[in-house]
Amino acid sequence: MDRVIISREQQIKDAAIRVFSKKGFNGATTKEIAREAGVAEGTIFRYFRTKKDILLSLAGPYIVESLKTTLINAAGKSDEAVLTSIIKNRLELIKENIDLARLLFTEAQFHPELRENFTENVVMRAAGVLEKYIDERISSGDFKAVDPRIASRALIGMVGAFVLWKEFLLGDKYISFDEDELIKQLVDIYLTGIRAEEWEGGMGS
Amino acid sequence: MDRVIISREQQIKDAAIRVFSKKGFNGATTKEIAREAGVAEGTIFRYFRTKKDILLSLAGPYIVESLKTTLINAAGKSDEAVLTSIIKNRLELIKENIDLARLLFTEAQFHPELRENFTENVVMRAAGVLEKYIDERISSGDFKAVDPRIASRALIGMVGAFVLWKEFLLGDKYISFDEDELIKQLVDIYLTGIRAEEWEGGMGS
């Protein structure tokens, strides 16, 4: 029974994440959040002035904290290894915070303040490591001279499509893959292209 | 003044799409939908039993109609041309229905009935054309023998990331690109890979 002691405020935030992400911000009631947190409804308002304040508090340093830029030790590693480890690291983070991620993404549409915070603190930061790496590889001439912002987002999109599919929509109903295998194939497509190596003309020009 | 005559029901649906997509299902009030549609609140309930019925009606044949499978005339065309035209076609559809797309995607999380409908009728169908084409190219040995379901979703994700970014999050605040150029680069990355290859004859400057 090593129960970690959590501040009442955090306790309420955790409950809010769960309820918000299940019902949406407008669909959730403070009563339910209170029940989920195991406190009285009134207690919530000792820590947050309004229901919306709870939501806004969730995009702050709280999550950013766990997004501490992973320093990638790229020295002597292959591109495959580096990209794979970046992707796995990011996926791990998302999985650990999946409820929060879903919530922030969804509600960002309706709350401009949240949107700013979310994009700058979470999305931009998450994309940063990758963009930097790709930029370097382009500079050194090992990657094509494409726009690094496009290139990084393209890879994020490739991986993101599967996360979105699985976590936002249908779970494993239609497709489910071994994650390692999935990442491997994606990185492979990304790095070397889908066109067969021994390609002969016909298509090219 | 060639005003197209629209049924009252459609008029309400159109208004609902606008209000729902701006405020979310729970954030929208029937009063506002009525005002937006230019009818009395009571009128809404002559056509829909409940507010939720309005929402559910939106994922039906209405949108699917506009997703009529575009037959791609691939004969003699390069992969670049085919993929580009598929992507452009899909982007066009999404743009025309951007409010509805945002709405369905967002609310699919909270309404299982909607989710089934949306995924099967919209997402699956939209992905179908591409998957089929890729599958063929793999069979003919022109594409690597990757899993076509992975490959198709990877491309969708690449493109989707930009749509999501632009339409769901921040508009043009952080990045904006010429769409044709963007698609060109994405298709290029996808088809030939980001890694510089000697046989490509230098990078395309």
Next chain:
DNA sequence: ATATGTAGTGAGTACTCACTCATTTTGCTT
């Protein structure tokens, strides 16, 4: 003219929700 059916209205109703506050409980200090 009169009757009948249909579409439309908007004030009213029953109910829900975010938030308040008078009261009780907790935990600390002496």
Next chain:
DNA sequence: AAGCAAAATGAGTGAGTACTCACTACATAT
């Protein structure tokens, strides 16, 4: 143990909501 402030409580409040219904307006048939 007594005193006290901070923390916690939950019934209460008023603003607002989805939905109803008694009614009006108008078209068509008799």
